Amino acid sequence: ECWALKDFDIGRLLGEGKFGKVYLAREKQSGYVVALKIIFKEKLDKYRYHSHLRREIEIQHSLNHPNVLRLFAWFHDETRIFLVLEYAAGHELYKLLKDLKHFSEKRAATYIASLTRALAYCHEKNVIHRDIKPENLLLDMEGNLKIADFGWAVQSSSKRRTMCGTIDYLAPEMIEKKEHDHAVDNWTLGVLCYEFLYGVPPFEEHDQNDTFRRIMKVDLNFPSTRHVSPEAKDLITKLLVKDSTKRLSLKKILEHPWIVKFADMQMESHDQK
Numbered sequence: 657e658c659w660a661l662k663d664f665d666i667g668r669l670l671g672e673g674k675f676g677k678v679y680l681a682r683e684k685q686s687g688y689v690v691a692l693k694i695i696f697k698e699k700l701d702k703y704r705y706h707s708h709l710r711r712e713i714e715i716q717h718s719l720n721h722p723n724v725l726r727l728f729a730w731f732h733d734e735t736r737i738f739l740v741l742e743y744a745a746g747h748e749l750y751k752l753l754k755d756l757k758h759f760s761e762k763r764a765a766t767y768i769a770s771l772t773r774a775l776a777y778c779h780e781k782n783v784i785h786r787d788i789k790p791e792n793l794l795l796d797m798e799g800n801l802k803i804a805d806f807g808w809a810v811q812s813s814s815k816r817r818t819m820c821g822t823i824d825y826l827a828p829e830m831i832e833k834k835e836h837d838h839a840v841d842n843w844t845l846g847v848l849c850y851e852f853l854y855g856v857p858p859f860e861e862h863d864q865n866d867t868f869r870r871i872m873k874v875d876l877n878f879p880s881t882r883h884v885s886p887e888a889k890d891l892i893t894k895l896l897v898k899d900s901t902k903r904l905s906l907k908k909i910l911e912h913p914w915i916v917k918f919a920d921m922q923m924e925s926h927d928q929k
């Protein structure tokens with residue numbers, strides 16, 4: 657069935673991106689609640705984003721995993737493209753992290769386990785996300801983590817060389833504009849694990865060049881302001897490794913003592929039906 661804007665009641669604004677806004681919406685027939693992203697075609701022209709958007713749509717539409725936000729469908733009219741995305745009725749993860757200051761080891765390990773399973777699924781499908789950061793992570797009603805934006809995802813058929821993402825989460829090989837592969841996502845898991853437990857990313861500095869320098873040196877230290885278990889520090893240290901071939905694999909992350917000890921295996925999220 658081909659949907660059109662008239663099939664939806666539009667609700668509040670959920671988020672705003674470079675190309676468009678995301679609204680809460682309800683499909684009139686079924687009552688199904690979704691996130692409706694509205695992208696203006698003229699914006700695509702301006703940024704020559706058409707092929708990029710097509711790739712994002714193909715990537716996201718091909719992914720079907722409990723921890724990856726679903727793209728159910730898309731349609732367009734003369735001026736706009738509409739994406740019918742899964743609505744995550746929980747929180748935005750970065751807001752929750754700001755409110756809580758830092759996560760408990762149980763919560764952090766559960767999110768890292770979910771992210772690792774989602775990334776293992778994406779890598780199986782030859783998709784490198786490359787831009788996992790708290791702003792792109794959402795929680796559904798049951799508190800299950802969902803990776804949302806695939807703004808920078810690529811099919812990892814050939815090695816990628818384009819610069820992307822914010823500074824704090826960039827792996828060294830991406831900064832050096834070297835060829836990189838899916839191991840960049842393993843690095844990012846280390847950055848996120850640190851940020852979940854300490855409330856700030858590991859190499860954060862005011863000046864971007866200082867952040868670059870600290871990433872390139874892997875200048876990692878664990879403040880004693882917070883008690884964090886040695887197991888957690890061990891996992892982070894095994895992910896924030898400059899040589900991408902030496903980073904802990906996704907499989908080994910799920911077998912790591914800290915994950916085994918603290919992560920609760922969440923049930924897959926139930927459909928809203």
Ligand SMILES: O=C(Cc1cc(-c2ccc3c(-c4nc5ccccc5[nH]4)n[nH]c3c2)n[nH]1)Nc1cccc(F)c1
Nearest residue numbers: 670671678691712713716727742743744746747804805
């Ligand atoms: O644009 C996005 C990703 C995306 C998802 C979203 C998004 C933003 C917010 C939400 C939410 C949501 N739930 C909330 C709960 C509380 C507060 C805010 C919330 N936002 N649910 N689903 C969403 C989805 N924005 N952008 N994907 C995309 C882009 C182009 C092509 C394509 F195939 C996918």
